[in-house]
Amino acid sequence: MSRRGGRAGEEHDQVRETGPLDRVAGAHDAAVLAVARRGEPVARTGLAEELQVTPQAISKILARLMERGLMAEAGSYSAGPGKPTTLYRIVPGSRRALGLHLTRSRVHGVVTDLTGEVLERRTDEIDPGLPVPALVDALAASARELAGHGEGELLGLGVGTPGPVDPVEGVLHGSSPADVWSGAGIRDLLLAALDMPVLVDHDSRAALVGESWSQPGLLDDAALVLAEDGLGAALRLGAAIVHGAHARAGEVGHTVVRMGGRPCPCGRRGCAEAEFLGALAEGDDAAAAEVLATVVLNLVRLVDVDRVVLGGRSLYTHHAVMMDTIRAALEEGLRAGARVHVEVLLSTRGVDLIAAGAACEVLEHEYGLPTALVGPGAG
Ligand SMILES: [Zn+2]
Numbered sequence: 461m462s463r464r465g466g467r468a469g470e471e472h473d474q475v476r477e478t479g480p481l482d483r484v485a486g487a488h489d490a491a492v493l494a495v496a497r498r499g500e501p502v503a504r505t506g507l508a509e510e511l512q513v514t515p516q517a518i519s520k521i522l523a524r525l526m527e528r529g530l531m532a533e534a535g536s537y538s539a540g541p542g543k544p545t546t547l548y549r550i551v552p553g554s555r556r557a558l559g560l561h562l563t564r565s566r567v568h569g570v571v572t573d574l575t576g577e578v579l580e581r582r583t584d585e586i587d588p589g590l591p592v593p594a595l596v597d598a599l600a601a602s603a604r605e606l607a608g609h610g611e612g613e614l615l616g617l618g619v620g621t622p623g624p625v626d627p628v629e630g631v632l633h634g635s636s637p638a639d640v641w642s643g644a645g646i647r648d649l650l651l652a653a654l655d656m657p658v659l660v661d662h663d664s665r666a667a668l669v670g671e672s673w674s675q676p677g678l679l680d681d682a683a684l685v686l687a688e689d690g691l692g693a694a695l696r697l698g699a700a701i702v703h704g705a706h707a708r709a710g711e712v713g714h715t716v717v718r719m720g721g722r723p724c725p726c727g728r729r730g731c732a733e734a735e736f737l738g739a740l741a742e743g744d745d746a747a748a749a750e751v752l753a754t755v756v757l758n759l760v761r762l763v764d765v766d767r768v769v770l771g772g773r774s775l776y777t778h779h780a781v782m783m784d785t786i787r788a789a790l791e792e793g794l795r796a797g798a799r800v801h802v803e804v805l806l807s808t809r810g811v812d813l814i815a816a817g818a819a820c821e822v823l824e825h826e827y828g829l830p831t832a833l834v835g836p837g838a839g
Pocket of ligand 1: 725726728731733
């Protein structure tokens with residue numbers, strides 16, 4: 461988006477040159493919405509400056525967003541003589557999205573507003589061996605119940621689940637070919653059951669999308685490390701979620717952190733996940749924290765992020781020792797790169813992290829900047 465003179469029609473001239481009207485108009489709208497998502501009321505001139513678009517173009521974008529009910533006027537202020545400045549704000553209740561976190565033992569679901577704020581949550585225990593039709597019934601029932609809460613247009617359902625999962629086809633790969641869930645096309649089955657758009661993704665990626673949706677711009681170059689029943693990570697680089705050639709980017713759980721270490725179900729030894737879970741099972745929180753710190757430091761070295769978000773059930777329980785150990789390891793490990801600063805944050809979403817993240821994936825799909833959809837490997 462670049463500043464192109466002062467004429468109101470300029471923006472549209474530019475749109476015709478560069479691509480389909482909807483997509484580019486969408487990008488402008490998404491950029492304004494991203495600024496508004498921070499929560500503070502925004503003014504036309506401030507938006508124009510920040511986004512490098514003419515104030516006239518901003519007026520058109522705001523008019524479009526207000527027509528769709530996504531934004532509204534939020535009063536005005538006078539900074540001296542002359543016309544008062546009108547302020548605008550996002551309308552959180554204008555849209556809703558559903559998110560489900562599916563694990564082997566439970567379905568935790570939320571419904572969120574446009575900003576990703578959780579309006580309602582529910583948890584249902586499920587049987588790990590549940591046949592696929594019954595699993596889909598359980599997921600659909602949870603989604604239907606949650607859809608009854610809150611107001612605003614319901615955009616769709618996101619499902620976040622531990623890998624391996626094919627987010628493009630919306631298929632669970634299961635833990636082995638013998639797994640009853642293996643090959644289950646839950647996206648299409650849920651779409652048929654619920655008649656609404658459905659997205660299925662890795663739990664860690666859903667979590668990272670959720671964290672960045674609620675904090676626009678903060679996590680453009682970030683990793684999220686998730687410690688649930690396994691250990692995983694997701695990456696956002698240059699504001700785009702990284703998928704990789706096989707949608708497996710960020711699978712840190714099976715990177716080796718100790719040669720000849722503990723056996724791992726994947727058939728190798730010393731995988732980060734096996735070492736982490738093994739140490740936790742032995743009650744050795746300090747050793748588990750060291751494994752996590754190694755994983756985080758390796759990630760930071762490999763992809764150069766400036767923020768790392770940590771979350772997941774295994775981590776919340778021991779977060780004090782985990783956070784201290786990781787921060788110390790980064791300080792020690794990055795000392796040579798004096799100008800490298802990496803902030804380590806703990807997710808504040810708690811048990812909602814993945815479910816809310818999956819809901820935010822739906823929101824991002826509708827209203828996110830296009831870079832989030834065309835990032836490395838996404839096509
Ligand atoms: Zn392994």
